[in-house]
Amino acid sequence: MASKLLSPAPVLARQCLPKLPARTGARLHLPQRRYISAYGYEQAKALTFADYGNPPAVLSLHSHSISPPHSNLMTLRFLASPINPADINQIQGVYPSKPTFTTSLSTANPIAVAGNEGVAEIIALGDKVKQEGFKKGDWVFMKGPGFGTWRTHAQATTGDVVKLDDQMREGISAIQAGTVSINPCTAYRMLRDFTTLKEGEWFIQNGANSGVGRAAIQLGKKWGYKSINVIRGRDDKSAEDKLKSELKELGADVVITDTELQSQGIKDMSKEWTNGGREKIRLALNCVNGKAATAMAKLLSSSSHFVTYGAMSKQPLTIPASMLIFKDIHFHGFWVSRWAEKNPEDKKATVADVLEMYRKKEFKDIPVDEIKWEWETKGEELIAKVKDTLEGYREGKGLFVFGKT
Numbered sequence: 001m002a003s004k005l006l007s008p009a010p011v012l013a014r015q016c017l018p019k020l021p022a023r024t025g026a027r028l029h030l031p032q033r034r035y036i037s038a039y040g041y042e043q044a045k046a047l048t049f050a051d052y053g054n055p056p057a058v059l060s061l062h063s064h065s066i067s068p069p070h071s072n073l074m075t076l077r078f079l080a081s082p083i084n085p086a087d088i089n090q091i092q093g094v095y096p097s098k099p100t101f102t103t104s105l106s107t108a109n110p111i112a113v114a115g116n117e118g119v120a121e122i123i124a125l126g127d128k129v130k131q132e133g134f135k136k137g138d139w140v141f142m143k144g145p146g147f148g149t150w151r152t153h154a155q156a157t158t159g160d161v162v163k164l165d166d167q168m169r170e171g172i173s174a175i176q177a178g179t180v181s182i183n184p185c186t187a188y189r190m191l192r193d194f195t196t197l198k199e200g201e202w203f204i205q206n207g208a209n210s211g212v213g214r215a216a217i218q219l220g221k222k223w224g225y226k227s228i229n230v231i232r233g234r235d236d237k238s239a240e241d242k243l244k245s246e247l248k249e250l251g252a253d254v255v256i257t258d259t260e261l262q263s264q265g266i267k268d269m270s271k272e273w274t275n276g277g278r279e280k281i282r283l284a285l286n287c288v289n290g291k292a293a294t295a296m297a298k299l300l301s302s303s304s305h306f307v308t309y310g311a312m313s314k315q316p317l318t319i320p321a322s323m324l325i326f327k328d329i330h331f332h333g334f335w336v337s338r339w340a341e342k343n344p345e346d347k348k349a350t351v352a353d354v355l356e357m358y359r360k361k362e363f364k365d366i367p368v369d370e371i372k373w374e375w376e377t378k379g380e381e382l383i384a385k386v387k388d389t390l391e392g393y394r395e396g397k398g399l400f401v402f403g404k405t
């Protein structure tokens with residue numbers, strides 16, 4: 001894993017450096033300034049944890065140095081890294097993909113860097129990396145989970161990253177590149193890989209306001225599929241209506257709340273939407289579970305597919321046996337990390353396809369709550385923002401945007 005490849009000699013690195021004032025401007029009554037080493041050592045900060053637990057309780061901002069890259073190593077400077085639900089689950093210790101706990105970031109006890117997705121630029125690279133076609137200034141995203149992306153800088157190998165070719169990167173913002181590899185890919189593969197929807201056929205999904213949900217709406221529209229989109233109801237009706245309109249503008253045909261989905265009249269409403277039931281609802285995408293997911297399955301046509309990819313409500317998924325026996329509904333799970341590991345070239349092609357849609361203005365950015373991370377930004381501020389993402393309804397996905405680091 002990448003973290004094993006991080007400079008094994010950060011302590012030595014510090015010994016080699018000339019004696020400098022400690023980077024604590026506050027003590028010297030000076031503004032904090034970033035020290036750029038003449039010896040090529042990069043100063044870095046990362047949100048790390050030593051134990052699994054509630055993110056605000058276990059996260060801390062850790063500073064360390066990265067030695068100059070040689071051979072197959074490169075130094076990355078992060079540009080944008082989202083806070084995804086899986087990142088939170090990983091810190092809580094309930095995500096199947098575990099990060100690497102390491103002492104290579106100059107700590108006595110092993111720590112792990114949080115975050116799984118993001119885009120970084122190469123700021124220095126070893127000879128072997130150059131021979132593999134990488135250059136300074138290239139943008140890369142992480143090949144798989146567990147690298148640790150909530151950090152200003154990192155040392156990586158070519159095996160840790162996927163390069164965005166110059167052509168792929170053209171016209172793409174750091175926010176788009178930093179959020180393209182998980183959610184849009186998940187929506188894309190789920191719409192394509194479990195059944196072949198024909199133009200005019202329907203899919204239904206919950207969590208429709210999520211990054212995955214918004215991507216599915218847009219991809220579905222582009223490919224000619226119709227969609228029923230289930231959102232969580234809001235106490236504030238005007239906020240609920242605003243969200244419904246927003247998703248319709250993205251391409252949703254129908255947007256309903258989880259309460260409306262479980263209401264008495266839903267079968268009749270569904271018939272109305274689908275031309276008396278003649279247009280089939282042949283695919284369901286579920287990231288919520290609980291009763292609302294069961295209600296969603298009940299709207300599917302016989303022999304349809306129901307794909308579960310998340311568990312936002314933390315409720316189990318309950319399926320009446322009749323759905324399996326008589327309606328022949330096929331239940332699947334999907335995990336983009338496993339899919340990408342088995343299909344690395346398809347992953348790259350999927351990302352390239354979505355980036356192309358961004359370029360052609362066929363795909364809109366997800367709403368984000370930008371969290372500026374400058375060199376001086378305090379750990380408490382960053383951790384408070386992570387805590388915010390755990391609470392209530394949000395206007396956008398939390399996303400670290402790195403400034404002068």
Ligand SMILES: NC(=O)c1ccc[n+]([C@@H]2O[C@H](COP(=O)([O-])OP(=O)(O)OC[C@H]3O[C@@H](n4cnc5c(N)ncnc54)[C@H](OP(=O)(O)O)[C@@H]3O)[C@@H](O)[C@H]2O)c1
Binds near residue numbers: 086182186211309
């Ligand atoms: N299996 C995979 O490969 C894969 C890949 C990517 C994502 N995922 C999963 O997909 C889901 C969405 O991820 P994302 O990154 O797209 O999300 P996101 O953009 O961060 O948004 C989170 C979504 O979860 C909803 N939500 C939060 N708490 C909920 C609850 N208690 N009950 C129902 N819905 C709730 C929110 O609803 P509101 O809009 O009402 O706030 C929001 O739409 C997560 O479960 C994530 O783990 C899975």
